[in-house]
Amino acid sequence: MALLEVKDLKTSFFTDAGEVKAVNGVSFELERGKVLGIVGESGSGKSVTAYSIMQILAPAGKIIGGSVKLDGQELIGSGEKVMKTVRGNKVSIIFQDPMTSLNPTYTIGSQLMEAILLHTDRNRKQAKERAIEMLKLVNVNEPEKRMKQYPFELSGGMRQRVMIAMALACEPDILIADEPTTALDVTIQAQILELMQSLQKELGMAIIMITHDLGVVAQMCDEVIVMYAGNICERGTADEIFYNPQHEYTKSLMRSLPSANSAGTRLQPITGTPIDLLNMPKGCAFAPRCDAAMKICITKPSPEFEVGDNHTSRCWMCAKNAHSSGEALMEIEGGENNE
Amino acid sequence: MSNKPLIEVNGLSKYFDVNTGLFKTKKLKAVDNVSFAIKKGETLGLVGESGCGKTTVGRTILHLYNPTSGEIIYDGKQIKSKESIEEFRRHATMVFQDPYSSLNPRMTVSDIIGEPLDVHKLYSSKKEREEKILELMGHVGLNSEHASRYAHEFSGGQRQRIGIARSLAVNPDFIVCDEPVSALDVSIQAQVINMFEDLQDKMGLTYLFIAHDLLVVRHISDRIAVMYLGRMVELADSKEIYDNPLHPYSKSLLSAVPVPDPKIARENARIVLEGDIPSPLNAPSGCPFRTRCPYATEVCATSMPEFKEVETGHFVACHRVNEIN
Numbered sequence: 001m002a003l004l005e006v007k008d009l010k011t012s013f014f015t016d017a018g019e020v021k022a023v024n025g026v027s028f029e030l031e032r033g034k035v036l037g038i039v040g041e042s043g044s045g046k047s048v049t050a051y052s053i054m055q056i057l058a059p060a061g062k063i064i065g066g067s068v069k070l071d072g073q074e075l076i077g078s079g080e081k082v083m084k085t086v087r088g089n090k091v092s093i094i095f096q097d098p099m100t101s102l103n104p105t106y107t108i109g110s111q112l113m114e115a116i117l118l119h120t121d122r123n124r125k126q127a128k129e130r131a132i133e134m135l136k137l138v139n140v141n142e143p144e145k146r147m148k149q150y151p152f153e154l155s156g157g158m159r160q161r162v163m164i165a166m167a168l169a170c171e172p173d174i175l176i177a178d179e180p181t182t183a184l185d186v187t188i189q190a191q192i193l194e195l196m197q198s199l200q201k202e203l204g205m206a207i208i209m210i211t212h213d214l215g216v217v218a219q220m221c222d223e224v225i226v227m228y229a230g231n232i233c234e235r236g237t238a239d240e241i242f243y244n245p246q247h248e249y250t251k252s253l254m255r256s257l258p259s260a261n262s263a264g265t266r267l268q269p270i271t272g273t274p275i276d277l278l279n280m281p282k283g284c285a286f287a288p289r290c291d292a293a294m295k296i297c298i299t300k301p302s303p304e305f306e307v308g309d310n311h312t313s314r315c316w317m318c319a320k321n322a323h324s325s326g327e328a329l330m331e332i333e334g335g336e337n338n339e
Numbered sequence: 340m341s342n343k344p345l346i347e348v349n350g351l352s353k354y355f356d357v358n359t360g361l362f363k364t365k366k367l368k369a370v371d372n373v374s375f376a377i378k379k380g381e382t383l384g385l386v387g388e389s390g391c392g393k394t395t396v397g398r399t400i401l402h403l404y405n406p407t408s409g410e411i412i413y414d415g416k417q418i419k420s421k422e423s424i425e426e427f428r429r430h431a432t433m434v435f436q437d438p439y440s441s442l443n444p445r446m447t448v449s450d451i452i453g454e455p456l457d458v459h460k461l462y463s464s465k466k467e468r469e470e471k472i473l474e475l476m477g478h479v480g481l482n483s484e485h486a487s488r489y490a491h492e493f494s495g496g497q498r499q500r501i502g503i504a505r506s507l508a509v510n511p512d513f514i515v516c517d518e519p520v521s522a523l524d525v526s527i528q529a530q531v532i533n534m535f536e537d538l539q540d541k542m543g544l545t546y547l548f549i550a551h552d553l554l555v556v557r558h559i560s561d562r563i564a565v566m567y568l569g570r571m572v573e574l575a576d577s578k579e580i581y582d583n584p585l586h587p588y589s590k591s592l593l594s595a596v597p598v599p600d601p602k603i604a605r606e607n608a609r610i611v612l613e614g615d616i617p618s619p620l621n622a623p624s625g626c627p628f629r630t631r632c633p634y635a636t637e638v639c640a641t642s643m644p645e646f647k648e649v650e651t652g653h654f655v656a657c658h659r660v661n662e663i664n
């Protein structure tokens with residue numbers, strides 16, 4: 001049994017302009033000790049997927065369907081009491097901007113200790129020891145002194161490390177990192193990634209790494225989910241996604257990146273405008289921007305095709321190579337002739 | 340690209356006075372004794388960690404900040420007098436990082452692009468103004484229907500195009516591009532980068548291109564300059580600096596860039612630096628990098644290394660450049 005099983009998760013925001021289907025049928029599994037990357041365009045539903053797992057959505061947001069199982073236990077509908085034991089204890093999250101999740105009016109020490117007291121049965125003295133130990137673990141120098149400092153007195157990289165210390169203080173089974181290094185410099189990012197990698201190996205925890213930086217994904221992740229318009233369009237091992245992408249969006253994304261040899265050549269951008277979740281196309285959400293779009297793409301969203309070992313894609317182009325695609329092929333052909 | 344420098348910067352410094360307590364101020368050396376030249380039609384990339392002084396270099400060159408010392412020579416003429424600065428501003432502009440906050444959301448696209456035309460009185464009739472605006476919009480791939488719409492109705496990439504069209508209004512030869520694609524989604528970045536390159540080909544523009552994404556910088560730049568704590572530490576051809584970085588800071592910076600290729604990323608030997616970036620208010624003595632440098636010795640703490648040419652066109656500021664390479 002996988003540690004985390006997300007099945008057909010659907011989360012919407014009910015706004016004045018209408019229902020925003022931010023996450024629209026997401027399914028994936030996460031094994032113990034693995035690193036899963038989630039990539040995709042801005043607004044594709046990466047953060048909302050994470051917030052839905054943690055059940056920390058903004059008031060307008062509601063999980064309207066699906067299942068999230070942690071160690072076999074269903075979390076959706078389990079109630080706040082259960083979720084309180086899950087958050088921090090079993091699943092922790094690091095947010096993009098540490099300033100929004102560290103309270104500026106309390107010292108680093110009191111915030112760390114509070115988290116530890118809340119989630120473990122240590123007493124104050126033990127909590128303090130643990131806090132200092134955690135700061136050491138994440139390479140914060142002079143941890144005793146840092147305990148007495150306020151967040152604004154720390155550099156960005158150090159704040160981010162304090163956030164990681166806080167998230168790890170209760171030894172979660174799963175760490176969700178939502179753009180954990182976007183606000184950081186390259187050399188500080190390297191420190192943080194290295195740290196996360198070594199802690200992950202030492203503590204054997206699983207990580208969900210949300211990022212738009214495909215370099216970070218390549219370095220960190222075993223498996224990758226590619227999201228577009230609230231849905232998973234492709235899923236596979238990192239090597240499959242980078243070297244053998246099957247969905248047209250993933251292919252375009254990979255093609256658009258500058259590389260070592262791209263100087264002097266034109267980049268290949270993804271044309272068209274990003275998706276508007278309030279005006280979703282009827283068929284494949286990527287169809288308006290897809291160079292390979294066929295007739296069926298406009299009328300019908302593609303089912304999920306198995307395109308390799310542990311590699312799936314929701315693109316009609318895959319019907320031809322997929323393992324079980326007889327029906328789908330007929331549909332494409334029907335669609336093509338259906339003038 | 341010609342061989343004559345369009346712009347030369349010699350010993351440029353910009354210090355800020357910052358309050359460090361009641362009645363106490365301290366000099367913050369945001370940019371300290373920086374020199375470089377950019378040829379006509381060339382792109383010089385400028386990289387380095389947050390706070391190292393990249394934006395300040397750009398703004399000081401354009402005299403948006405008064406230089407503390409040093410000279411700026413544009414097309415053979417020193418830019419110093421009020422008249423020379425005014426004249427210079429008709430040839431040089433800046434594109435800003437954030438397409439979301441740098442445009443007034445209550446102005447229409449045509450007002451935004453027309454503003455510099457008004458300021459510099461660059462038309463003789465209303466009709467000419469309109470024509471110029473539409474032409475500028477055409478350069479950046481916006482069409483005439485967009486003219487009467489408001490900035491907030493556009494996507495990030497489109498807003499960045501509006502900002503660029505605006506900076507092209509004065510018909511510049513030189514543009515400081517300050518993180519022009521950093522706020523954009525990867526899928527849109529490529530469009531804007533292509534546009535910068537097309538405009539350069541068409542109009543012979545010269546760029547100072549500031550960015551923290553080193554893959555983007557390598558793609559677009561002919562040469563690259565690396566800054567650390569207000570100082571320039573290395574400058575060389577783009578390929579040379581990637582294949583053969585000589586300064587210890589550049590070495591670690593380039594090795595730390597995550598490459599979007601799992602096999603390379605897994606094998607990559609990263610040089611992970613210890614410690615944080617020092618505050619420019621308490622810059623270390625001697626070499627600014629010595630607190631994080633794996634090669635630092637005594638001499639590094641006592642004297643500032645000179646920025647000198649060690650191979651043709653390859654400049655480095657490090658006492659030990661010959662020993663460690």
Ligand SMILES: Nc1ncnc2c1ncn2[C@@H]1O[C@H](COP(=O)(O)OP(=O)(O)OP(=O)(O)O)[C@@H](O)[C@H]1O
Nearest residue numbers: 013020022041042043044045046047048058060277
């Ligand atoms: N509080 C909210 N109210 C209404 N819509 C929301 C809210 N939060 C998110 N959304 C919408 O849900 C969609 C998914 O948002 P999400 O934050 O998950 O995107 P993301 O993939 O994390 O993007 P980014 O890369 O920019 O962080 C977006 O279209 C967004 O506009």
Ligand SMILES: Nc1ncnc2c1ncn2[C@@H]1O[C@H](COP(=O)(O)OP(=O)(O)OP(=O)(O)O)[C@@H](O)[C@H]1O
Nearest residue numbers: 355357367369388389390391392393394395396619
């Ligand atoms: N107007 C100002 N007054 C005082 N200090 C300033 C001012 N502008 C910049 N600084 C300081 O000068 C230093 C260099 O800042 P600058 O904005 O040039 O850095 P940067 O390299 O562009 O960084 P980033 O990558 O974060 O944009 C920083 O320490 C900054 O705090």
Ligand code: SF4
Nearest residue numbers: 284287290297315316
């Ligand atoms: S399903 Fe069709 S439109 Fe969608 S990505 Fe594949 S080919 Fe393109």
Ligand code: SF4
Nearest residue numbers: 626629632639657658
């Ligand atoms: S001068 Fe010394 S401290 Fe500075 S980069 Fe060279 S070896 Fe390192």
Ligand SMILES: [Mg+2]
Nearest residue numbers: 046047048178
């Ligand atoms: Mg997000």
Ligand SMILES: [Mg+2]
Nearest residue numbers: 393394395517
């Ligand atoms: Mg800047």
